[in-house]
Amino acid sequence: MKKVIGIDLGGTKINGAVVDESGEILRLNTLSTSKSGSSGEVMDGISELIRALKEDQEISAIGIGSPGFIDSANGKVLSVGGNIEGWAGTDIKGPLEREFGIPVQVENDANVAGLCEAWIGAGRDRDSFVMLTVGTGLGGAIYTKREGLWRGNHFQAAELGHSILYPGGHGCSCGQRGCTEQYVSGTAVEDEYERLSGSRRTGREIFDSFKEDPISEKVVRKFAWDFSVFLVTIKNIFDPEAVIIGGGVILSRDSWWDEMIGNFNSQVNNDPGMEIVPARHLNASGTIGAARAAMDRFVWGV
Numbered sequence: 367m368k369k370v371i372g373i374d375l376g377g378t379k380i381n382g383a384v385v386d387e388s389g390e391i392l393r394l395n396t397l398s399t400s401k402s403g404s405s406g407e408v409m410d411g412i413s414e415l416i417r418a419l420k421e422d423q424e425i426s427a428i429g430i431g432s433p434g435f436i437d438s439a440n441g442k443v444l445s446v447g448g449n450i451e452g453w454a455g456t457d458i459k460g461p462l463e464r465e466f467g468i469p470v471q472v473e474n475d476a477n478v479a480g481l482c483e484a485w486i487g488a489g490r491d492r493d494s495f496v497m498l499t500v501g502t503g504l505g506g507a508i509y510t511k512r513e514g515l516w517r518g519n520h521f522q523a524a525e526l527g528h529s530i531l532y533p534g535g536h537g538c539s540c541g542q543r544g545c546t547e548q549y550v551s552g553t554a555v556e557d558e559y560e561r562l563s564g565s566r567r568t569g570r571e572i573f574d575s576f577k578e579d580p581i582s583e584k585v586v587r588k589f590a591w592d593f594s595v596f597l598v599t600i601k602n603i604f605d606p607e608a609v610i611i612g613g614g615v616i617l618s619r620d621s622w623w624d625e626m627i628g629n630f631n632s633q634v635n636n637d638p639g640m641e642i643v644p645a646r647h648l649n650a651s652g653t654i655g656a657a658r659a660a661m662d663r664f665v666w667g668v
């Protein structure tokens with residue numbers, strides 16, 4: 367069985383794994399990076415991780431899941447680089463292919479999470495789904511079994527977090543105002559709590575205290591409402607077989623999931639039977655999905 371390396375670039379760490387053709391992780395490694403790390407530091411970190419992972423092994427390809435708008439044909443970051451300082455415009459593929467002599471496939475991080483769910487997760491037996499990753503930000507992927515990922519004409523499709531939920535609303539890092547990401551994400555919950563209380567708590571603390579703290583309750587209920595409005599839009603645009611929800615915020619779903627589903631059912635124009643389900647993979651979805659992206663292009667030639 368052939369083996370590939372999957373790399374998942376996060377805000378404060380880089381995860382890497384050696385993955386086989388069945389989606390099994392054979393070796394796993396993590397590297398911490400400084401939060402204000404430059405693009406050069408991140409590229410050095412990726413190299414270091416690949417060197418450690420590939421030792422004594424035959425590696426057929428390398429896949430990388432990266433934040434930002436990604437030109438996946440050429441392996442470059444476009445104008446929006448996500449939460450890595452100076453990441454926009456970075457050529458990820460070129461330097462790594464020169465260093466290791468192994469083909470490299472780069473994909474947007476939410477797309478990679480979608481590929482993981484399609485391969486061995488909640489999307490496995492579905493013809494179509496929309497993936498939402500709700501963490502620091504709000505990422506999206508659009509997947510059909512026949513076509514694979516929908517990347518768009520300029521590699522900017524499925525940026526669902528930047529669809530506008532409140533026209534003229536909170537400013538977004540992408541330059542627009544009122545993006546859904548500013549209302550439906552861990553950071554959005556922390557920001558809203560701070561606006562109402564004057565103090566900042568982590569998203570996890572806010573979700574966990576929604577029963578005792580009236581401000582937390584208000585923030586979490588608003589989150590569930592905004593999320594449900596967004597899901598109505600997703601249903602009306604895509605009518606997918608399912609919406610799969612992943613990302614760190616899913617760990618706190620006891621505090622908002624049922625209310626979100628109730629809101630969705632009360633607002634949607636008809637009941638199309640679109641399933642809304644949690645992702646099966648959280649921490650490993652980045653590395654496994656990145657490995658799958660590389661497998662598709664360079665091992666299986668999909």
Ligand SMILES: [Zn+2]
Nearest residue numbers: 528538540545
């Ligand atoms: Zn935006």
